[in-house]
Every structure is written in structure tokens, then in C-alpha cells.
Amino acid sequence: MGQQIITIENISFTYHDESTPALNSVSLSVEQGEWLAIVGHNGSGKSTLARILNGLILPQSGRVSVCGVDLSEESIWEIRKQVGMVFQNPDNQFVGTTVIDDVAFGLENNGIPREEMVKRIDWSTKQVKMEAFLDQEPHHLSGGQKQRVAIAGVIAVQPTILILDEATSMLDPIGRSEVLETVRLLKDQGIVTVISITHDLEEAAKADRVIVLNRGEKFAEGTPSEIFSLDHKLVEIGLDLPFSYIVSKKLKEAGIPIQQDHLSEESLVNELWTLQLKI
Ligand SMILES: Nc1ncnc2c1ncn2[C@@H]1O[C@H](COP(=O)(O)OP(=O)(O)OP(=O)(O)O)[C@@H](O)[C@H]1O
Incomplete structure (x- = not known):
């Protein structure tokens, strides 16, 4: 840190x-x-x-x-x-009519020169894995994709x-x-x-x-x-409390030898899988 x-x-x-x-x-x-x-x-x-x-x-x-x-x-x-x-x-x-316009908006507001804008749009949309959607309009995108475009627009101005x-x-x-x-x-x-x-x-x-x-x-x-x-x-x-945490505790109470109170479903499933292998 x-x-x-x-x-x-x-x-x-x-x-x-x-x-x-x-x-x-x-x-x-x-x-x-x-x-x-x-x-x-x-x-x-x-x-x-x-x-x-x-x-x-x-x-x-x-x-x-x-x-x-x-x-x-x-x-x-x-x-x-x-x-x-x-x-x-x-x-x-989402203020632009397409993904590229949306990411460009913040850059234009910050007076970034055109050549630099192109580079930053390319970089930021790749960072959020939206580079294949540059010409898409917002109604073609899922909520998660729109939020990733919003993140691209933010990181493009390099805060x-x-x-x-x-x-x-x-x-x-x-x-x-x-x-x-x-x-x-x-x-x-x-x-x-x-x-x-x-x-x-x-x-x-x-x-x-x-x-x-x-x-x-x-x-x-x-x-x-x-x-x-x-x-x-x-x-x-x-x-x-997270679902995985509650399930971990309940499994322990039921006598299942879970090693920890899991904070994500992925890690809970990973441990349950190893238990199953031991049976
Ligand atoms: N614009 C406002 N005018 C008057 N009181 C407000 C305003 N915004 C928030 N409050 C009050 O300030 C307190 C804290 O609100 P705040 O929105 O910061 O909490 P929060 O944790 O973000 O909650 P939420 O998830 O509901 O937005 C609350 O009592 C709320 O009613």
C-alpha cells in the first residue's frame, strides 16, 4: 500500500x-x-x-x-x-448517442486534443472490455455494459x-x-x-x-x-450478511467441516467441492 x-x-x-x-x-x-x-x-x-x-x-x-x-x-x-x-x-x-461519443464527451469537456482523445478512447474502452461496442447505441447495451462505459468515460480523463x-x-x-x-x-x-x-x-x-x-x-x-x-x-x-457467509455458518452448525466463513459464493463452492472429493 x-x-x-x-x-x-x-x-x-x-x-x-x-x-x-x-x-x-x-x-x-x-x-x-x-x-x-x-x-x-x-x-x-x-x-x-x-x-x-x-x-x-x-x-x-x-x-x-x-x-x-x-x-x-x-x-x-x-x-x-x-x-x-x-x-x-x-x-x-449515458450522455452520448453511441459508446464512442459517450466516452469522448468527458474528454471534450476537458479540452483533450483530438489525437490524444482517440488514444484514450481506445485505451479506456479496452480496459473495460467494451472496445467491440464503440458504435453501439445505449439501448443495445445491458445495464452492466452501460456502467462499464461510464467507467471508461471516467478513467479516460485519468483521475x-x-x-x-x-x-x-x-x-x-x-x-x-x-x-x-x-x-x-x-x-x-x-x-x-x-x-x-x-x-x-x-x-x-x-x-x-x-x-x-x-x-x-x-x-x-x-x-x-x-x-x-x-x-x-x-x-x-x-x-x-452475504448469502455465502450465512450458508457457511449454517453448514458448520450442521456439522459439515467448513474451514472458514466464506465471503463469496465462489470461494464457498470451491471448498464444498473439495469436501465432496473427500467423500
Ligand atoms: N438533499 C437532502 N436534503 C435533506 N436531507 C438530506 C438530503 N440528502 C440526504 N439527506 C439526509 O441525510 C441523511 C444521510 O443521507 P445519505 O443520502 O447521505 O445516506 P445514504 O447512506 O447514502 O442513504 P441512501 O442509500 O438512502 O442514499 C439522511 O437522513 C437523509 O434523509
């Missing part, structure tokens, strides 16, 4: 006309090259945190530093260049940080796993530091580190295994 790329110290934010804060004295840091998942039930403050990280709103107190720059009215545009966001609804983000704000929550299981696999490949190549904001613990299990928010406060922080060991405490704050 590298140096700290985001530092957040004691930030608080209360929306206009609201009595309780959406974020209450939250501190966290993100290291260059890691994948951090921020999870929490509805209303826990996840989207507010994402909006602050992208400079869409400023905290009323506390300090935010992104890539060594303190967030303020003056630095918002500098910080936004470092942070790319992919949102929940694939259809709301340091990619924030996924519930970016897989409207996708079917295949689309979700394609998007998460794309994100993992980008992270493994060091192309972006990833922050995924989600209420889905199965998605969080794929991250290097997880922060749990509850009612605007940090509830827990740790590796996915450390977080899942909180078990019923996560259920109490409205989160659903």
Missing part, C-alpha cells in the same frame, strides 16, 4: 432544515492503490460523504484533503479532476480516484459481477484508487478494507473478514 491519498478529519454536515447531522464527526483515510468500501443502511450518510469527496458539498466543520489539496471553495475544481464518479442509474449517465456510488445496485447479478471484476482489474493495475459506496456487503467483501457508517457516524472499520465477524451487530444496523 502507498501513501494516504485522502484524509478526512472530523467532518460534520447537516442539510438545510434538518435537525440531525447526515455526517457527525467522521474521520477516515484512504491509501493510494487500495479499494475501500463504505457501507451502511439507507440514510447512514454514504452519499453525503461521496458528495463531499467530489466537492459537490462542503462539510460545515472538519478537514478534507484529496491528493494533498485541502478541500475548499477555491480548490473544488482541482479536486474534481482527481476524482471520477460512477452513479447508480446507468441510463442517467486518481474512482468513486462508485451504489454503481451496481440496479444491475442483475451478471452485470454486477462484470462491473466489479472490471473495477478489480483497474485497481490491480494501479490505474485508480477505488472507493465503493454500497449497502451490499457482498460487494464490500471484494474490497481491501471496509468502513461501516451508521446514522452519520463511523460504526466499524477493518478488513472484510474483521467486519463480517461483527455478524449480528451488522444485522442490527440494517445490513444483510
Whole structure:
């Protein structure tokens, strides 16, 4: 892991006309090259945190530093260049008439010269495995493909940080796993530091580190295994434990010698398969 790329110290934010804060004295840091998942039930403050990280709103107190720059009215545009966001609804983000137009849009907005644009469209669509779809219109694409085009549009402008704000929550299981696999490949190549904001613990299990928010406060922080060991405490704050984790526990209770509480169906199936071989 590298140096700290985001530092957040004691930030608080209360929306206009609201009595309780959406974020209450939250501190966290993100290291260059890691994948951090921020999870929490509805209303826990996840989207507010994402909006602050992208400079869409400023905290009323506390300090935010992104890539060594303190967030303020003056630095918002500098910080936004470092942070790319992919949102929940694939259809709301598709602004071009074709895949190539869509990826070109952000590059044009950033004043990238034409020759460089062509190179970056080629590179970014290959990174998300959408290079064969350049002339396709959005209605020919699945939700997962549209989200991968949105990711291509983000990485084409070369931000340091990619924030996924519930970016897989409207996708079917295949689309979700394609998007998460794309994100993992980008992270493994060091192309972006990833922050995924989600209420889905199965998605969080794929991250290097997880922060749990509850009612605007940090509830827990740790590796996915450390977080899942909180078990019923996560259920109490409205989160659903992953299916593979629940099945692992039930199998153990039933006397099946499972070695660990699996965080993905793939790893559970792999272990079940070895058990079957021993029979
Ligand atoms: N624009 C707004 N105006 C007033 N209150 C808001 C606004 N946006 C969010 N809130 C409130 O701030 C709190 C935190 O909301 P936030 O959207 O950050 O949580 P979240 O974890 O992202 O939830 P969700 O998954 O439902 O979006 C909630 O109580 C919410 O009602």
C-alpha cells in the first residue's frame, strides 16, 4: 500500500432544515492503490460523504484533503479532476448517442486534443472490455455494459480516484459481477484508487478494507473478514450478511467441516467441492 491519498478529519454536515447531522464527526483515510468500501443502511450518510469527496458539498466543520489539496471553495475544481464518479442509474449517465461519443464527451469537456482523445478512447474502452461496442447505441447495451462505459468515460480523463456510488445496485447479478471484476482489474493495475459506496456487503467483501457508517457516524472499520465477524451487530444496523457467509455458518452448525466463513459464493463452492472429493 502507498501513501494516504485522502484524509478526512472530523467532518460534520447537516442539510438545510434538518435537525440531525447526515455526517457527525467522521474521520477516515484512504491509501493510494487500495479499494475501500463504505457501507451502511439507507440514510447512514454514504452519499453525503461521496458528495463531499467530489466537492459537490462542503462539510460545515472538519478537514478534507484529496491528493494533498485541502478541500475548499477555491480548490473544488482541482479536486474534481482527481476524482471520477460512477452513479447508480446507468441510463442517467449515458450522455452520448453511441459508446464512442459517450466516452469522448468527458474528454471534450476537458479540452483533450483530438489525437490524444482517440488514444484514450481506445485505451479506456479496452480496459473495460467494451472496445467491440464503440458504435453501439445505449439501448443495445445491458445495464452492466452501460456502467462499464461510464467507467471508461471516467478513467479516460485519468483521475486518481474512482468513486462508485451504489454503481451496481440496479444491475442483475451478471452485470454486477462484470462491473466489479472490471473495477478489480483497474485497481490491480494501479490505474485508480477505488472507493465503493454500497449497502451490499457482498460487494464490500471484494474490497481491501471496509468502513461501516451508521446514522452519520463511523460504526466499524477493518478488513472484510474483521467486519463480517461483527455478524449480528451488522444485522442490527440494517445490513444483510452475504448469502455465502450465512450458508457457511449454517453448514458448520450442521456439522459439515467448513474451514472458514466464506465471503463469496465462489470461494464457498470451491471448498464444498473439495469436501465432496473427500467423500
Ligand atoms: N438533499 C437532502 N436534503 C435533506 N436531507 C438530506 C438530503 N440528502 C440526504 N439527506 C439526509 O441525510 C441523511 C444521510 O443521507 P445519505 O443520502 O447521505 O445516506 P445514504 O447512506 O447514502 O442513504 P441512501 O442509500 O438512502 O442514499 C439522511 O437522513 C437523509 O434523509
